[in-house]
Amino acid sequence: MGIGTWYPDQRQRCVDSVLTALGHGYRHVDTAQQYDTEKYVGEAIQRSDVPREEITVATKVRPSNLSYDRVLESTKESLDALGVETIDLLYVHYPLKAYDVEETMAAFTELYEQGLIDNIGLSNYSIPLLDEAMDVLDVPVFAHQVEMHPLLQQQHLLEHARKHDYWLVAYRPLVGGKVMEMPALIDIAEKHDVTPAQVSLAWLLSKERVAVVPKATGDHVAANWDARQLELTADDVARIDAISREERTVTRESSVMIHDEPMPWEET
Numbered sequence: 001m002g003i004g005t006w007y008p009d010q011r012q013r014c015v016d017s018v019l020t021a022l023g024h025g026y027r028h029v030d031t032a033q034q035y036d037t038e039k040y041v042g043e044a045i046q047r048s049d050v051p052r053e054e055i056t057v058a059t060k061v062r063p064s065n066l067s068y069d070r071v072l073e074s075t076k077e078s079l080d081a082l083g084v085e086t087i088d089l090l091y092v093h094y095p096l097k098a099y100d101v102e103e104t105m106a107a108f109t110e111l112y113e114q115g116l117i118d119n120i121g122l123s124n125y126s127i128p129l130l131d132e133a134m135d136v137l138d139v140p141v142f143a144h145q146v147e148m149h150p151l152l153q154q155q156h157l158l159e160h161a162r163k164h165d166y167w168l169v170a171y172r173p174l175v176g177g178k179v180m181e182m183p184a185l186i187d188i189a190e191k192h193d194v195t196p197a198q199v200s201l202a203w204l205l206s207k208e209r210v211a212v213v214p215k216a217t218g219d220h221v222a223a224n225w226d227a228r229q230l231e232l233t234a235d236d237v238a239r240i241d242a243i244s245r246e247e248r249t250v251t252r253e254s255s256v257m258i259h260d261e262p263m264p265w266e267e268t
Contacts, residue, residue, distance in 0.1 A: 001205070001228060002028030002058070004171060004215035005037045013217060018044035020221045022055070030145075030171075030213040032060035032093055033078060042083035057082060058089035060123055060145075063097035070098065071107035075116060091121035091145060095129050095264055105136045112139050121145060121169075124250075126264045127160055134164065143211070145169040150182065150200055150240050151247040161209045170204050170212045176249055184243060188236045194227070201227035203240045 003021035007014040014037045018029055022044070031041045038059055045055060059082065065074040079087060090111065092104060111117045119142035122133055134141055144161060148154045148170035161168040174197050179185050185196035192199070201224055204212050214224050251263070 001201070001225060002026065002030045002056070002169075002211065002213040003221070004213040005029065005031045005041055006035045006215055007040070008036045011040050011043075014040035015044045015047070017215075017217045017221060019048055020218070021216075021225075022048045022050045024222050024225045026221075026225065027054055028056040028058065028211070028213070030058045030169075031082075032091075033062040033065065033074060034060065034093055038078055038081035042081055046083055052084065056088045057084055058091065058121065058143075059087055060091040060093035060121075063094045063099060066092060066095075066098040066104045067100070068103040068107045071104060072111065075111055079116065086115065087117045089119045089121050089142060090117040091123045091143070092125075092133075094124045095122075095133075101129075101132050101136050105133055109137065109139055119143070124264055127156065129264055130160060141166045143167040143169050145171055145213070147172045147248060147250050148204065148210075149173050149175045150179065150185065150203065150243050151175055151245055152249075153241070153243075158207060158210065166209070168207075168210050170210060172249055173204055173212045173214050174200055175247065178247075182243075184239050188232070188239065191236075192230060192232075194230055195223065198223060198227040198230055199232070199236075199240075202230035202232050203237060206232055206237055 003018060003026050005014050018041055029041055031037050059078050061071055061074055065071060108120050112120060120139050121143040122141055123145040125144060143166055146154055146157060149172060158168055179196045179200040182196060185199045189196045189199045201212055204210050205228060216224050
């Protein structure tokens with residue numbers, strides 16, 4: 001489990017969230033150039049008592065920076081903002097705008113060979129785009145980050161991750177709080193004396209090759225972390241698996257990320 005940091009223009013909230021998470025045992029911090037929080041994450045890491053080598057720092061290259069030269073330049077800007085010598089996991093945020101599979105993957109490979117990044121990740125890809133990128137890369141893909149939760153279960157992407165041995169990292173795992181209103185999760189939560197949010201996180205973590213990066217502040221940071229100890233029954237998991245309603249919260253029109261071209265999943 002990692003801590004998400006989409007808190008644009010909210011320095012203290014982001015710093016406090018990351019410091020609280022590291023204090024509770026989190027060792028994976030997820031940010032992005034697009035979030036404008038890399039400098040806040042870097043500040044929290046510097047202030048934390050947790051050694052840098054124990055923390056996995058992940059960030060993402062924004063779509064407008066995905067040309068060969070801008071990948072290299074902007075990643076160095078991210079390194080400076082984060083105050084680290086190496087980024088543990090660098091993602092393509094969306095394969096849009098300046099993205100060109102040959103040029104972009106060549107730049108990521110160069111960063112890897114220079115030791116500036118330890119692992120290569122992709123985010124918001126369709127399976128055809130995943131296969132295309134993996135064919136071009138000489139370095140194995142370490143992770144693919146996508147919206148994933150009980151209302152968007154991404155089974156086809158999970159099967160692809162397992163087949164190719166990389167992590168599927170779930171963002172928006174609480175559907176923006178909507179899990180608190182879902183009857184199946186409420187029932188399961190009452191049975192285990194936990195919250196529906198913890199049920200959603202435990203359900204995701206029960207899946208082989210799945211990690212989660214919920215955004216949280218205050219007491220929710222610890223509550224999310226405690227979901228790691230929740231053991232759902234096979235019937236609990238099956239009940240959530242059977243939810244047929246589907247809802248995607250990240251779209252071209254969403255407040256999280258706005259693009260004027262089709263999203264990768266809209267093209268396939």
